[in-house]
Amino acid sequence: MSKDPERRSVRSYVKRGKITPAQLRALEELLPTYAIELSSTDSTDFSKLQSVAHSSHSHYLEIGFGNGSSLAYMASQYPGARFTGIEVHRSGVGRLLIELDKKEIGNVQIINHDAVEVLRDYQLPIKFDGIYLLFPDPWPKKRHHKRRIVTPEFALLIANVIKPDGYFYIATDYQHYADEIQLIMHECPQFNLVSNPQTLPNLIKRPETKYEKRGLRLEHKITDLIYQLA
Ligand SMILES: C[S@@+](CC[C@H](N)C(=O)[O-])C[C@H]1O[C@@H](n2cnc3c(N)ncnc32)[C@H](O)[C@@H]1O
Numbered sequence: 001m002s003k004d005p006e007r008r009s010v011r012s013y014v015k016r017g018k019i020t021p022a023q024l025r026a027l028e029e030l031l032p033t034y035a036i037e038l039s040s041t042d043s044t045d046f047s048k049l050q051s052v053a054h055s056s057h058s059h060y061l062e063i064g065f066g067n068g069s070s071l072a073y074m075a076s077q078y079p080g081a082r083f084t085g086i087e088v089h090r091s092g093v094g095r096l097l098i099e100l101d102k103k104e105i106g107n108v109q110i111i112n113h114d115a116v117e118v119l120r121d122y123q124l125p126i127k128f129d130g131i132y133l134l135f136p137d138p139w140p141k142k143r144h145h146k147r148r149i150v151t152p153e154f155a156l157l158i159a160n161v162i163k164p165d166g167y168f169y170i171a172t173d174y175q176h177y178a179d180e181i182q183l184i185m186h187e188c189p190q191f192n193l194v195s196n197p198q199t200l201p202n203l204i205k206r207p208e209t210k211y212e213k214r215g216l217r218l219e220h221k222i223t224d225l226i227y228q229l230a
Pocket of ligand 1 (some may be wrong): 012013063064067086116133135136138151
């Protein structure tokens with residue numbers, strides 16, 4: 001919940017309707033098991049995250065997981081790690097729940113909310129080994145650029161929730177957005193670009209995502225950028 005509803009009127013997403021009966025059923029039946037339900041900023045129960053913070057498990061975050069296929073894939077490949085996904089659209093959450101249930105993947109928690117509000121308004125009791133922002137909405141029209149999720153403020157929110165040796169992984173298929181991200185991150189003193197990702201001991205390779213496939217069909221160049229705390 002935003003403390004001040006006026007504080008952020010420009011959002012990085014638009015409301016989307018369509019939700020299938022199977023997704024709706026998954027949301028009703030499965031979400032309580034996987035969700036971290038946000039209530040007021042000081043009374044939200046983060047015990048699901050806290051138990052990981054006090055364990056030796058690595059913990060990864062994906063922001064804007066879309067249909068959840070990348071998150072489910074990474075979680076299934078790394079059963080010893082824990083994964084949290086934040087996605088605002090219920091259809092994507094429902095789709096991920098169906099996959100988690102079918103494949104019996106138990107190391108994922110979901111926050112169905114605006115990620116900017118989550119990172120800005122809530123004190124997460126954990127820092128992440130890796131944070132993924134894969135193919136964020138590019139908002140290609142100039143008048144919509146202000147909706148892009150990567151801003152100097154967003155970079156600072158990310159810096160607050162990364163472990164000292166953790167990383168922030170961004171991928172995009174829009175050259176203009178890639179250039180803008182590099183500029184923003186370059187000007188953010190908290191981050192350095194990782195020139196040789198092989199040096200990161202905790203790096204989990206991302207799978208190809210649904211939006212990436214679309215970008216490739218359109219012959220867009222894919223840019224992967226990885227940052228570490230300076
Ligand atoms: C272009 S899609 C990419 C989905 C997925 N990562 C992929 O590569 O297939 C961007 C996703 O980010 C989500 N999103 C945008 N802004 C968000 C926000 N502020 N908080 C959470 N999710 C957000 C959208 O709902 C959408 O599912």
